[in-house]
Amino acid sequence: MLSPGSTHADVVVVGAGVIGAACAEALSGRGLRVTVVDRGAPASGTTACGEGNVLVSDKAVGPELTLAQASRRLWPELLDRLREEAGPSLADAEWDEKGGLVVATSGAAARALTGFAAGQRAAGIDARELPEGGAAELEPLLTPKVTAAVHYPEDAQLQPVLATAALLAAVTRRGGCVVSGTPALGVESGRGGRVTAVTTRDGALPCGAVVNACGPWAGHFAAAAGAPLTVLPRRGMVLVTGPLPEATVRHKVYDADYVGAVAGDDADLMTSTVVESTRSGTVLIGSSRQRIGFEDSLQVHVLRTLAAKAVALFPALGRVPVMRAYGGFRPYTPDHLPVIGEDPRCPGLWHATGHEGAGIGLAPATGRLLAELMVGLPPHVDPWSFRADRPALTKGQAQ
Amino acid sequence: MGVCFDCLVVVNGVPDIRACQRVVEPGDTIRFQWGAELPAAQPQKREAAGADHPGADHPGGERPDPAGPDPARPEPHARPPRSDEQSGGSRSAEGEAW
Amino acid sequence: MKVVVVGAGPAGMHAAVAAARGGARVVLVDSAPQAGGQYYRRPPGGTAALPHVFEELRRQPRIEHLPDATVWAMEAVPGGLHRLHVQQGPADAPGRRSMTIEAAALVLATGAYDRVVPFPGWDLPGVYTAGAAQALAKSQRVAVGRRVLVCGTGPFLLPVARSLLAVGAEVAGVLEANAPATCLRGWLRRPAHPWHHRAKAAELAGYAALLARHRVPYRPRTAVIAAHGTDHVEAVTTARLDPDWNPVPGSERRFAVDAVCVGHGFTPQLEPVIAAGCRTRGGFAEVDDRQATSVPGVFAAGELTGIGGADLSAAEGTVAGCAAARHLGHAPDPAREAAARRRVRHWRDFAAALAAAHPVRPGWQTWAADDTLVCRCEEVTVRELRDAVEHHRARGARSLKLLCRVGLGPCQGRICGRNATELADAFLRERGAPPLLDPDAAAKRPLAAPVRLADLATPPTAYEAQEGT
Structure with a gap:
């Protein structure tokens, strides 16, 4: 070769x-x-x-x-161009403008979330604070304990x-x-x-x-x-459920504490709930962050923490089977x-x-x-x- | 046996149970599973473990009557059987997974 | 400090008994309601003609048998211990008893399951694995059909035919895909061919007599290459095969049957071996002459180390049980252990001959049509697999899964993994490309069994705490 x-x-x-x-x-x-x-x-x-x-x-x-x-604007343009060049079958990347839904479940988190979203709005992000009941309308299976929710229609997903x-x-x-x-x-x-x-x-x-x-x-x-x-490598684990009916989870839904975990520097385990479905019906549950080098053995306590937080956010998923867990390494920089x-x-x-x-x-x-x-x-x-x-x-x- | 997950059934409102592995108990309600399903919100019968199970709220061998379809189940999730799904055949949903 | 044995088939039972005899405390974890595995499968509570090891298992005070118990994950913990995550209760039910068990020595004996290569119609109801048909006959007294064809390769097809006859099915034929010459060469390439194994020879003679008595034809170099029917098998197409398993043109015949039992050898249930970090070789756990894997304190016995039948499994189990007890500082009976090791050497020759006599040859890849499903869970066809290799340029097993979804469904590639890898390698070879770069990725399943989300979220009880030890 x-x-x-x-x-x-x-x-x-x-x-x-x-x-x-x-x-x-x-x-x-x-x-x-x-x-x-x-x-x-x-x-x-x-x-x-x-x-x-x-x-x-x-x-x-x-x-x-x-x-x-800039990248969010470029992705659909790029996929369109590749589709034109190569034909639809080769450039189907399951692009889905599903939107994100960030929810807080405590008073303090609600204040932090709405403040964060206000700053983003000033920078040109479409961040829509939802009225009471608005989150349930977008995600019927979400916990009723939501104290604040912001809808981000620009959030998308691809394979x-x-x-x-x-x-x-x-x-x-x-x-x-x-x-x-x-x-x-x-x-x-x-x-x-x-x-x-x-x-x-x-x-x-x-x-x-x-x-x-x-x-x-x-x-x-x-x-x-x-x-x-x-x-440096920053390890993450994801749980994958069995296939679920269409529209069980409709957006990328995550807990407002995710932002803190992403920005955190802690080498120890940090987790925050991220739940979303894929085109096949499986639901992906994340996310964890750990700086433990390239250590890739299974750590069940990480899976348990992810599961507990996901059930708290989506109680209706409690009896759904998890069929796979996998891990990977993110490229982390100190800043x-x-x-x-x-x-x-x-x-x-x-x-x-x-x-x-x-x-x-x-x-x-x-x-x-x-x-x-x-x-x-x-x-x-x-x-x-x-x-x-x-x-x-x-x-x-x-x- | 027990590895292909082609024989999934719904037992007492809980889907994704391998018929080839599960031993039937008196009072179980069992039906075929057509495609992906969400479990009923509440157990429709005392589930699984013995009386020592912390969630068991029906002591001493009493079993509640198997309930009908759970009214709490959200309507959008009901899905008619697909014509191309065979009994014992594939149960995958449409499209891709990762 | 205890030995944990995973799997209670012939290997696991013998390992548990040997370790306990040697002085170790043993926990025997098994997913079935009663011990015995596939080999000794029987109706609930059945005790007819069980060997002595069952009695010993019951009587041995140092053995705790956990039936209906599924090991869904394993991890190494400090101190050289292995922590097993177990759920015990009715299969796949939510809310089962959830516990962790810590093992100072571990014997893995999870066995193997049937391999089936895809052919048009293999996903029709009425097509069974040979093992499933046998299990239903032995444990439920259920015949999978009225008129059944048994096909595939290997001597295991014969007891399946016997089990079917015993529950009243008509066996339309037993089809062995390999040629008598292949089988003979396999059996002769080892000094200890089956004529030296009088027991096996007598067993074969018994099957021959049984088939003759029931007028069941036995056809070598023949296979079912397609099954037909709308919502159930109604007929099959058989063909003569050349030594590479390519169908001989013009040899196709159609038979009316309502069930087909297929077995193209076995795939070891490797999840715990991989989870424990043990090295594998040729798709099996690599072990030394004490059944020790590459990980200290972890032993493997039975079909995990190579397909060799119940006698080899039992002997390996005894060796592994003794070694596990010794690992904990006990002193098992050296004479008994030496005898078991002799039996292992003896039966390994038999296993090697078996593998040579009944290979799975690549001609099966020509049986599947473009629209034949490779992965039944995710409904991935041969054509889609080929597209992933040719158009999306899949070069590794992991990206292959994500490019066409093969192996991503509930069975997690247990059924299709090997078939998909072999097909992809063949497509790569056609293009002059090397085989998939990470073939082991297909067998990596950190969750050995599905767990309900809320059960995963619930902290488990330590088995040790429950038992007060």
């Missing part, structure tokens, strides 16, 4: 998850010749472990929300593995190449320390630039490339912002990682921003907050 040295790619993207695929799609769409390499199969890491969130509701006003708003496959198919159609089962080991540099190739187990891949899209493993690749970066851009310590090395649990939603804007910066077009969002040499990422790292 891989014939080292035989082809020269403009860009080698390391990592065939949704972020790597979105970057490769955006780069190939601007005429660059792209090779994507992954040590495993495409979309078999973090991308295969998420719920497919495309959310604006969970983000506080700031650079990540701006990126999320991340299908979406990634569609993006990679576009790259291949434009003459790019996707190489599976090939671990990238580091980079080779030429004059001025500029990257000239990506080294793999099967030989070197000459290129003009390399994109580190290794998700939670991006810290490892950055270190191997000589530009260490603080990107909760992604890394998008070239690494000044290593010219030609670009990063696109650190999206924590929001990578599916942020993928198109990330890809587009990276491509704009690489080819020298004006960026569609301000890249400053996402730069690779910000102190939060390089502090304490050897140069």
